[in-house]
Amino acid sequence: xxxxxxxxxxxxxGQVSIARLxxxxxxxxxxxxxxxxxxxxxxxxxxxxxxxxxxEIAGTSMxxxxxxxxxxxxxxxxxxxWILGVAANPGRVxxxxxxxxxxxxxxxxxxxxxxxxxxxxxxxxxxxRFDMLHIPFTAVATxxxxxxxxxLRDGLLKPAxxxxxxxxxxxxxxxxxxxxxxxxxxxxxxxxDALADADVTLAVDVASMEALDSVDVPGPMETAVGAMxxxxxxxxxxxxxxxxxxxxxxxxxxxxxSMDYHKAAEILExxxxxxxxxxxxxxxxxx
Numbered sequence: 437x438x439x440x441x442x443x444x445x446x447x448x449x450g451q452v453s454i455a456r457l458x459x460x461x462x463x464x465x466x467x468x469x470x471x472x473x474x475x476x477x478x479x480x481x482x483x484x485x486x487x488x489x490x491x492e493i494a495g496t497s498m499x500x501x502x503x504x505x506x507x508x509x510x511x512x513x514x515x516x517x518w519i520l521g522v523a524a525n526p527g528r529v530x531x532x533x534x535x536x537x538x539x540x541x542x543x544x545x546x547x548x549x550x551x552x553x554x555x556x557x558x559x560x561x562x563x564x565r566f567d568m569l570h571i572p573f574t575a576v577a578t579x580x581x582x583x584x585x586x587x588l589r590d591g592l593l594k595p596a597x598x599x600x601x602x603x604x605x606x607x608x609x610x611x612x613x614x615x616x617x618x619x620x621x622x623x624x625x626x627x628x629d630a631l632a633d634a635d636v637t638l639a640v641d642v643a644s645m646e647a648l649d650s651v652d653v654p655g656p657m658e659t660a661v662g663a664m665x666x667x668x669x670x671x672x673x674x675x676x677x678x679x680x681x682x683x684x685x686x687x688x689x690x691x692x693x694s695m696d697y698h699k700a701a702e703i704l705e706x707x708x709x710x711x712x713x714x715x716x717x718x719x720x721x722x723x
Contacts (some may be wrong), residue, residue: 463492463634467497468621468642470694473498475687475707481512494574494621494630500600507573522702540639550598550607576627585623625668628679639682683717
């Protein structure tokens with residue numbers, strides 16, 4: 437029986453099953469993956485439809501941005517509408533971004549300031565501080581010099597998110613609390629290690645790249661981000677083995693390039709078509 441039958445079917449068994457699921461402690465890990473991270477949104481929409489409320493969320497890079505919005509009380513639909521609104525006018529977004537980086541040129545590795553990207557991309561409903569969020573949330577970054585993962589859980593939210601998205605070769609490293617930080621995907625792209633134990637852990641991975649039959653030569657930014665995603669693929673199995681009970685959900689958006697933000701509607705369409713992955717994963721919990 438599919439999870440929607442458990443949730444919306446008639447009879448006592450469906451009511452008991454969905455009541456059991458709602459009573460469970462559910463934690464969510466949202467991976468990085470550039471524009472492919474937009475694929476997290478339909479997963480969160482399913483969580484909303486089932487009436488589930490996570491007890492904890494952790495996100496890396498794009499997963500941190502979306503996770504912060506969700507932890508702030510936005511629904512999956514709210515986040516979808518915000519993303520589509522931003523993507524509807526990419527020229528305006530680019531002009532605003534370049535205006536805040538007047539000496540920077542597109543395609544120049546490491547040219548941009550991730551704090552500016554956060555100011556543009558983060559919904560205004562997201563609060564200033566971690567302790568103002570509705571759901572406990574961790575943004576994951578990497579300490580460049582210590583060569584270790586950093587879990588950011590308190591203090592100001594925007595600087596933490598700026599650190600989490602600071603992709604090497606695209607954004608300059610950020611300085612936070614005396615540490616030089618870069619994108620969390622360097623060490624923990626699917627941040628299961630940031631979550632406490634829960635009855636159900638959803639591990640949403642949008643970044644793992646499948647082999648492509650292509651001879652296209654990527655640009656500097658896509659090369660930097662694509663190389664990271666290759667490393668992320670190798671990292672994934674180790675992360676899952678460290679959390680054997682986690683339910684892996686793959687929205688199938690990894691074919692999109694990391695800078696395909698202008699394809700937001702298409703990414704959402706692909707991920708929405710794969711929502712059954714979420715339902716099947718939750719169904720296994722009830723079987």
